[in-house]
Amino acid sequence: MSEKKKIQPRIFKGTQDFLPEEMLKKQYLIDKIRAVFMRFGFEPAETPAFEYHEILMGKYGEEGEKLIYPLAYKGGRTLALRYDLTVPLARMTAMHPELPMPFKRYQIQPVWRAEKAQIRQGRFREFYQCDVDTVGTDSLLADAEIIAMTDHCLRALGIENFLTKFSSRKLLYGIARHYGATDETLGEFTRVIDKVDKIGPDAVVNALLDSKNLNQRTLIDTCIEFMVMASDRKKDTKTKLEYLEKTFGKQPEIFAGIAEVRQISAALKSLGVDEARWVFDPALARGLAYYTGPVFETVLPDHPHIGSLAGGGRYDDLIGLYAGRRVPAVGTTIGIDRIITAMTQLGLMPDTGTSTDVLVCLFDEDCAPAALVAAAKLRDAGLNVMNWFEPTKLKKQFNYADKRGIRVVAVLGPDEVARGEITLKDMTTGEQQNVPAPDAADAVKKILDR
RNA sequence: GUGGGCGUAGCUCAGUCGGUUAGAGCGCCUGGUUGUGGUCCAGGAGGCCGAGGGUUCGAAUCCCUUCGCUCACCCCA
Numbered sequence: 001m002s003e004k005k006k007i008q009p010r011i012f013k014g015t016q017d018f019l020p021e022e023m024l025k026k027q028y029l030i031d032k033i034r035a036v037f038m039r040f041g042f043e044p045a046e047t048p049a050f051e052y053h054e055i056l057m058g059k060y061g062e063e064g065e066k067l068i069y070p071l072a073y074k075g076g077r078t079l080a081l082r083y084d085l086t087v088p089l090a091r092m093t094a095m096h097p098e099l100p101m102p103f104k105r106y107q108i109q110p111v112w113r114a115e116k117a118q119i120r121q122g123r124f125r126e127f128y129q130c131d132v133d134t135v136g137t138d139s140l141l142a143d144a145e146i147i148a149m150t151d152h153c154l155r156a157l158g159i160e161n162f163l164t165k166f167s168s169r170k171l172l173y174g175i176a177r178h179y180g181a182t183d184e185t186l187g188e189f190t191r192v193i194d195k196v197d198k199i200g201p202d203a204v205v206n207a208l209l210d211s212k213n214l215n216q217r218t219l220i221d222t223c224i225e226f227m228v229m230a231s232d233r234k235k236d237t238k239t240k241l242e243y244l245e246k247t248f249g250k251q252p253e254i255f256a257g258i259a260e261v262r263q264i265s266a267a268l269k270s271l272g273v274d275e276a277r278w279v280f281d282p283a284l285a286r287g288l289a290y291y292t293g294p295v296f297e298t299v300l301p302d303h304p305h306i307g308s309l310a311g312g313g314r315y316d317d318l319i320g321l322y323a324g325r326r327v328p329a330v331g332t333t334i335g336i337d338r339i340i341t342a343m344t345q346l347g348l349m350p351d352t353g354t355s356t357d358v359l360v361c362l363f364d365e366d367c368a369p370a371a372l373v374a375a376a377k378l379r380d381a382g383l384n385v386m387n388w389f390e391p392t393k394l395k396k397q398f399n400y401a402d403k404r405g406i407r408v409v410a411v412l413g414p415d416e417v418a419r420g421e422i423t424l425k426d427m428t429t430g431e432q433q434n435v436p437a438p439d440a441a442d443a444v445k446k447i448l449d450r
Numbered sequence: 451g452u453g454g455g456c457g458u459a460g461c462u463c464a465g466u467c468g469g470u471u472a473g474a475g476c477g478c479c480u481g482g483u484u485g486u487g488g489u490c491c492a493g494g495a496g497g498c499c500g501a502g503g504g505u506u507c508g509a510a511u512c513c514c515u516u517c518g519c520u521c522a523c524c525c526c527a
Binding site: 063067118120121287288305308310311334336338361363393398400401403411413414423427430 | 483486519522526
């Protein structure tokens with residue numbers, strides 16, 4: 001080695017390396033989610049990591065757009081790393097009018113956001129999204145299916161104490177307008193109201209009073225009642241809807257929102273989703289600009305510092321921006337990296353161990369051919385097998401197997417080679433056996449099964 | 451974007467009213483055991499104390515600057 005100063009090994013804040021031990025767990029979880037997606041008739045798709053800048057701009061709202069990573073590119077063209085998988089889906093769908101509708105696809109790929117990372121909250125600058133969407137239907141059965149599927153996914157991962165909140169964006173928007181909010185103040189109003197669950201009605205009132213745009217005494221006074229109702233988890237969906245109907249029902253937008261919530265609730269019951277794990281929350285806003293109707297978000301109520309595990313909604317106008325005709329769609333995103341954060345903190349991460357079944361030791365150079373032949377035969381039998389490459393002490397080779405958690409070690413020394421045998425050792429029990437070489441695969445499988 | 455906390459070995463940290471050669475545990479390497487791991491025993495490697503400047507006879511310790519990490523808020527997956 002030269003004496004030059006080394007380059008400091010480091011990674012960009014908010015990005016992460018996954019060592020094999022962690023990657024095996026992540027893959028295990030993704031496999032579970034993928035299986036649920038396919039169970040509901042969704043199929044995989046992928047899109048590029050970057051898109052033309054104008055494809056992404058103007059879709060997420062002011063807050064989101066600031067977080068898009070732009071990429072300079074020659075010729076004056078500008079690209080950007082994708083911010084989510086929904087907008088690329090919309091673009092892709094518009095490019096393929098031949099797709100049979102409804103188009104049901106899932107997509108599991110990384111996205112990038114120029115946020116301040118917050119590891120304990122599971123917030124990263126690069127993270128995987130497991131996105132599922134149903135394109136081409138107005139039916140709210142699709143929305144309910146998405147919520148039900150999210151429920152299945154999280155339970156398949158072994159998570160139980162989650163809660164999916166849902167509403168229709170039409171409700172909060174309609175209510176805001178009812179209270180005198182304008183197009184300019186709508187966003188701020190809904191964002192403040194959305195916090196009611198976390199900070200309580202009184203704090204929301206203070207926030208409204210502090211705001212330059214929203215500080216209208218009459219507006220705030222009449223809206224307290226709504227917030228108290230909205231933040232009350234004990235009130236059931238029926239009671240909440242009746243209140244909204246009685247108070248705001250004449251507004252066509254609110255009337256439509258109420259109908260959406262009613263239909264989705266009914267479908268969720270039919271789909272058998274446990275009512276302890278979903279709730280109608282009329283204060284739910286959601287930040288992304290493209291949502292037009294139902295919105296949903298899954299959280300861990302007992303661990304509010306961890307952000308939402310999943311979130312989505314209906315976006316009936318987004319694809320039309322690219323297609324030039326109306327194409328309704330609904331979908332959600334499950335944040336697998338955030339789920340890993342949550343499961344780790346809750347002690348729910350499964351121990352997946354190693355994927356390697358057998359280490360075939362190298363006794364000395366003369367025995368190398370026999371070791372290679374033995375490994376090849378074990379692989380033919382469907383086992384995951386690695387060879388040791390250097391004629392080091394067996395102690396070192398066994399030590400390696402132990403550290404990797406490899407269950408079976410195979411030794412082929414001069415004695416075994418002469419007799420046409422292989423010595424197999426079960427590293428968990430320490431038991432050893434000599435078997436004829438052709439029987440080795442079956443013997444290994446027997447060890448793995450016990 | 452706003453506001454706190456922290457940077458000492460690969461990891462977790464101790465040490466700081468300024469005072470010789472900077473420590474522990476874990477991990478790593480070697481040997482005890484030339485055909486056998488996890489335990490045990492013995493030994494070893496590994497640190498310009500985040501970086502730069504200042505004060506001082508003397509700085510890991512005090513001051514300034516800077517970089518990095520982290521927590522909370524915001525927003526989200």
